[in-house]
Amino acid sequence: MNIRSRRDKWFDIGNIIFMSAVVFVTLAPFWFALVGSFNDGLDYLRGSVYLWPREFTLANYKAVFSDTTIYHAFFITISRTLLGMSTHIAFTALVAYGMSRKGLSGRNIYLVIMLTTMFFYGGLIPTYLLYKEIGLLNNFMVYIIPTLFSVWDMIIIMSFFRTIPEQIIESAKMDGAGEYRILLQLVLPLTKPVLAAIALFNGVYHWNSYMDALMFTTKSSLEPVQLVLMRMVTDASYGESFSQQAMSFMPEEAKHVSSATLKLAMMVATTAPIVAIYPFLQKYFVKGVLIGSVKG
Template identity: 55%
Template sequence: MDEERKVGRIKPFDVINIIIMIIFIFIMAYPLWFIIVGAFNEGKDYMRGGVYLWPRVWTLDNFKAVFRDRSIIGAFAVTVAKCAVGTVTSVLFTCLVSYGLCRPNLKFKKIYVPFIMFTMFFGGGLIPYFLLIRSLHLYNTFWVYIIPSLFNVWNMIIIQSFMRELPEALNESAKMDGAGEYRIFLQIILPLSKPVIAAIALFTIVGHWNSYFDSMMYTADVSLQTIQLYLKKVITDPSVAAGMGATAARVVPDAAAKITAQSVKLAAMAVTALPVVAIYPFLQKYFVKGMTIGAVKG
């Protein structure tokens, strides 16, 4: 009887943990919710203030103003292509390096690893890196988003710790059946590494999606700008947001009386944030599994 009471009793430590987690969730989630609320609220009404938890006057005109702008559509397309190509190539290349460094018969492995780890802590700086990009003829090309991000040392460490826990007997049995290293990698190692690959893919997608510095520094063509760089312009330059509202006003009846620069900014922020938020639930299962396995067994 006493044991049942102990089991059913809530400890003060658990109560404190629950309260702290609720506060933490609110702090993390409310800014995004505040942006969404402002994006769906009429701009002129939003300027009166007091819109915090729910839109007071519902409207879609703010989003119409965003999607009427061809520049943001182009930036959105560039970012999607960057995320798709960059994630696939980066994950595949990093997995190849990780698998190679896991093999016990790799020659000169003791030389490769220190050089790879050195690049994780030390770099040449922005100006030498910019000169390198220009000398490789990557400046102002789409490939400046892809080639420099092909390999990530931290991602390699996570993938490597996962692959080391795979049974070596799998490789030996596959070799006895005549399989080569590439076939073993593609048909055995990669399928078994789905959890950690999903986790790294999520990291890479978010990194590519949120990146604006590479677009700002290494491209000059407006057609190559990413969605985050365009969002930066919308937030920091009032004329850009005002121009988006003016464009929508020419197409949407009475839009000029409902849209403001601030409401357009909030709608643009919501458009750039929601795709990544929507992707996460589909990768959450693999993400959690991949990270916990790498942390416990690595």
């Protein structure tokens, strides 16, 4: 008994050390970016700014938000995230409910067709030509319509729908409820946990997405904030011009800003909102996992 308890203690110690190392490796880059974003730009170029700002300043964030294009980019990102997430949940849940009903004619055929799309993709050029034909190029709806439905999410929701006892649905039908009423008032309230989990993942996808904007839009008015960040990081000329334009609005504090610290401030500004919202959704996500385990 003593040997086993000693082994358990060593296992706990090893587990704590390992998980601490994982947490450190995961959070260190974020912390370094946060520290650098609050540091004086010229001082940051000297290096060795890791644990805390050596010369604290808010000039980097003032420079980022001095340009009105950032506000518009945030508006595009927030709009596509909220609209894309809500329409994705509504459309995918609607399809999943239909596919979960045993009386649906041709259900197996529909399922085979949908599963085929998970393994075969037409390619970028056919997709571009398709979007061009249906008028999605340089259109805000290019962020919404292609993400309305996900076969994988449909399978997850459909599997959860099937855990609901058929007797509950049958009793609702005997009381005169139609399919839409059963879905909206009976089935969806019971599946809030799984819907919250899918909303979390889909919302993070929309917030971080920039490839669709890069490939299918050319208007600066449709650029999400992640595309602006990507260009700042990867395109030296774009980052330098953004820095000069931002500092031109605040010449008195330009000496406290550099291109490097401006990029770090932009990274933190684009990441902070989704990080702040995540814990609230995570609460419902964990609750959903526990409910799902009880149902199982």
